[in-house]
Amino acid sequence: MLSRIADSLFWLARYIGRAEDTARILDVTFYTLLEQIQQPHGVRWDPILSMAGEETLFRQLYTEPTAHNVFEFLAFNANNPSSIMQCFTKARENARTIRDRISREMWEDLNGLYFTLGRFDPQEETAAGPHRFCGRVIFGSHRFHGVSDATLPHDEGWEFLRVGWALERAEMTARLIDVQYRNLLALNSSGAIADNHQWMAVLKSVGAYEAYHRQYHSPIEPARVAEMLILNSQHPRSIRYCVTEMQAGLRAISNTAPGSYANEAERLTGKVLERLRYSRIDEILDDGLHAYLTGLIHMFNTIGEVIARTYFYYAAVA
Amino acid sequence: MCLSDRGLFSGYTAGPFYDEMFHSPGCARSHYARLFEKLGVMAPTQFEDRRKHADLSFLLQGITFTVYSDGRGTERLFPFDLIPRILPQSEWARIEAGLSQRVVALNLFLQDVYGKQLIIKDRKIPASLVYSCRHFRREMIGLEVPRGIYTHVCGIDLVRDSATGEFLVLEDNVRTPSGISYVLENRLVMTRTFPEAFQEHEVLPVNHYPAELSRILRTLSPRTEPDSQIVLLTPGIHNSAYFEHSFLAQQMGIELVEGRDLIVDGVVVYMKTIYGLKRVDVIYRRVDDDFLDPLCFRSDSMLGVPGLMGAYRAGNVALANTPGNGVADDKAIYAHVPTMIRYYLDQDPTLRTVDTYLCDRTDHLSHVLSNLPNLVVKSVGESGGYGMLMGPSAARAEIEAFREKILAEPRNYIAQPIVPLSVVPSYDSAAQCMAGRHVDLRPYCLYDGQKVTIVPGGLTRVALEPGSLVVNSSQGGGSKDTWILRGEC
Structure with a gap:
């Protein structure tokens, strides 16, 4: 291709x-x-x-x-x-x-x-x-x-579409949580109204409102919303799910076996995914959600650039 | 086939022109009889519904071309008229024979002018005429081209002269002719819009074109590997024929590449893929000679591939069509094609050409200058209906401006009498009725060095403006599906 x-x-x-x-x-x-x-x-x-x-x-x-x-x-x-x-x-x-x-x-x-x-x-x-x-x-x-x-046909072209979709979603979900979380914490500390409407909105905007209730059977709590949208392995808009998709797509393109990597884009994606798999939401919140999400967004940008360097704009020498 | 109640066609008349559908008012020619029967009883609203359906289908598929005259390069639909152009197989057979003869002669001419130049040495065509062609390429002299083929794809424009009812050749297009995608798409839309009409007619199919072109391209590969890499080189999305480029690439299952996708290293052409560089063997190029290779032709070209001609000369890549073909479709050379046919093939031309005055001949020039209002004047190296004067419809100032241009550069112009083109009924959506509109016919000829293959019919272009004789899409023309009916009618 x-x-x-x-x-x-x-x-x-x-x-x-x-x-x-x-x-x-x-x-x-x-x-x-x-x-x-x-x-x-x-x-x-x-x-x-x-x-x-x-x-x-x-x-x-x-x-x-x-x-x-x-x-x-x-x-x-x-x-x-x-x-x-x-x-x-x-x-x-x-x-x-x-x-x-x-x-x-x-x-x-x-x-x-x-x-x-x-x-x-x-x-x-x-x-x-x-x-x-x-x-x-x-x-x-x-x-x-x-x-x-x-x-x-689900060939390498399809995989590039898949990686594009997943990367875009992962980044947007990270931005969404980051902005809402910062904003609501600011409201709380200033004594303004603290209700869960905006968190409901967050869940609805990624189509995860019903899924949240099926999963937690409890009122909406910011930490759980964050958990659902960052660490859930099944919801198609959670960051972990999207990164899993990215990894599968990138591996299919280079035909790499699980457990190894063929290029920098795969190495970075794998590294992010391992952290998502083995983190708990309370650890992330203790370390600071904003820093964590900013790190992720930065990483997604880097992965996008590395994909471009690997497949689109490499220096051509026969 | 005559009907007293002519329905959609009531009030229709072709005027003084040859009517492809009717031989007299209300009486259809035999090969149009069944269609007339069908359409004659159709309510105008029904017809309008079908027409809208067809238009929508072109829009959704993005079958558009780009016009540059408005300065913005706007995407526009190529208007499609639902009434097909029909020819009986017997008439087509003669056209096919005439075109094959012409394509073979043009190919021999190109082999000759870039080779031994016998036709010049035998004084059949003046050397000065050949060397003064804008598209003559000195770089091609003495170069042996793959399988000796120059004219892989030709689009030859024919018109029917109302005065005699005979088909004449109006011009040859042997560089990068376009329009075949409309032939295939028109047929597709037509079968969806009027399925019942196809059940009653045996229309010869056209959709084998991409397979035949692909077969010919494969025979050109310098390598014998079965997985030879064939690509279509396009100037890119802003080219007016971009739709066609992507359509053909898709139909043939080959890569559609732009100049920036290719690089030449060690006189071999490669394309940049996600898995590294991959060797390219055959390029069906839809980029003009001028822009192919900045190292060989225009150095300011951003569309081409530096070093491409070097790889071509080394025999490491094949190009179709061959560079330098423009010398054969120069409008002054056109006047000599009958000579070529006699010289190379020892045959009489099956298809006649239009009388042509060459402005760099003093006897012709004086005739042209005193008859400008009755002639059509064409710039020899142009195509697409650009650089043309239609004497009878031109304003006086325009005629005078052309006179100056001709005098300044006589070699650049030829003149011909106006051919009264035949008409086919076409739907005038403003007046909501059928009206006679002038048409031409561009069949597409493929040449593999042995035989010429022509998909039955070709592109019928129609001048949708009342009275207009200019059918080019860039000048407001549209097109029709063209049916060659099997057997006698």
């Missing part, structure tokens, strides 16, 4: 994953915050902006983080490179350059979704609230996964 094509598949998955994650967080946060109108805008909306990593840009483009502005910025704004529409534009562009290597069904599904989303009117949607738009994005992302799974 051409390096350029592998690169495009990897990023195709990442862009769609990013769009879906943004839609999930936007959707859930929006409706949770409707019930907390006594809080000033900034307190309510800053976390979601920092999660997207685009706070500075937002401040340049808007005066106030109102629900309307945040939605417009994260969903539609063409100047925001991580907005949902920009992610889909780039995903489609990537798919177009490799449409001979993806299945016809994948291309038609993504192309159709791109046109469907393009027909949403930003004015109308920002007035109506994000549920309709975000719902379409989330459903579209799921369908694209399904179509890819069912129509693309």
Whole structure:
């Protein structure tokens, strides 16, 4: 497989994953915050902006983080490179350059979704609230996964998609917990309201609300939410699950047996995974959750770079 | 086949032109009879539904091309008209024979001008004409090309002259002709849109094209290994024919590569894969000669592969089509193709060409300059309908501007009488009725050095603007499915 094509598949998955994650967080946060109108805008909306990593840009483009502005910025704004529409534009562009290597069904599904989303009117949607738009994005992302799974041969190209999806999710889950945790601890210490609505929102935004209750049969506790989203071995959005997926994908690409590694990307992934497997949540909290998550996010970035150096941009000498 | 109630076709008339479907109002030619029967009873709303379905299917598949004239390079749908262009097999057989003869002669001409140059020495074609072709490549002289093939893929444009009903060759495209993907996609969409029509007609299939092209490319490999690496080289996503490049690569199961995916090391071409460098044996290149190799041709090219021509010269990689082919489809050389056919094959040309005035001949030039409003003037090295003057529809200022250009550079222009192209009924969605629109036909010819294979039919391009004779997609043209019907009608 051409390096350029592998690169495009990897990023195709990442862009769609990013769009879906943004839609999930936007959707859930929006409706949770409707019930907390006594809080000033900034307190309510800053976390979601920092999660997207685009706070500075937002401040340049808007005066106030109102629900309307945040939605417009994260969903539609063409100047925001991580907005949902920009992610889909780039995903489609990537798919177009490799449409001979993806299945016809994948291309038609993504192309159709791109046109469907393009027909949403930003004015109308920002007035109506994000549920309709975000719902379409989330459903579209799921369908694209399904179509890819069912129509693309599960060869190395498929594995690059898989690694891209897993890496994007792992990083987004880490950001989500980090931001919410910091934020809620800050609220608690300042004596402001401490309720579990935002933790509920966190669980809902990764689709883990029902799973949490099945697992713990108890009210929502921040430590358990963190445990579920970091260490759970089965939930498809927990960091541990995503890293397991990354490892499986990377091993399939290089055809490496379990217990060994063929390159730096696999070594780092394996190292992260071992820590996730043998850590307990109280140890992580005792050592400091923020530092732990920051370390993970940094590691995910490094792994992304190392994958690129190993497979996409190596120095070519015959 | 005549119907008094003509339904969708009521009010339709082809005017003074040869009508491919009707021989007189309401009376279809025999090979169109069954289709007319079917469409004649179709309600306009039913037809409109089918049309929308077809359009949507093109949009979803992203079958688009890029136009540059608006400065932004916008993606646009290639308009598709539902009424097929139908030809009986008997008529097609003659066209096929004429095209095969022409392709073989063009290939012999290229072997000759880059080899012994006998046709020049025998004074059949002037040396000055050959050497002044913009696309003549000195770098190709004396180079032995794999299996002696230059014209692996040719798209030869034909038109039917309304005056005589005869098919004429309008131009040859032997560099990197495009459009075959539309032939295959049009057929696919048509079978989905009008399945019942295909049950009643025996339409000759076209979908063996990618397999045949792939077979020919494989025979060019310099290595005998069964796993020879064949790739399609594209300029990239911004090229107007990008859809076709990816379509063909996918259909043939070969890698679609850009210049940046390839490197040349030790006069061998490699592609960069996730498992390291992999040797490349055959390149079906859809990048123009100028941009192929910055070390050999244009040094500012970012699309090509430095050192590619060196590897080609060393025989380590095969290229299709062969560089330098542009000398054979130069519009001034076109006037001499009948001479080539007689010279190399000792045969009379089966297909006639359009009378052509060469502006660098003084006798022709004076005729051209005094008849500009009645002629079409073409720039010899251009394609795609660019650099053209349509005398009868041009404004006076435009004609005068062309006069200046011709006088400044006579070798760069040829002129031809306007051929009144035949028409096929086409749906005018603004007026919501059928109207006669001018068409041409571009069949695609594949040559393996032994025989010429032509998928039955080809691309029928249609000028959708009322009265327009320019069918190029870049100039607002669309296309139709082309049916060759088996057996006699």
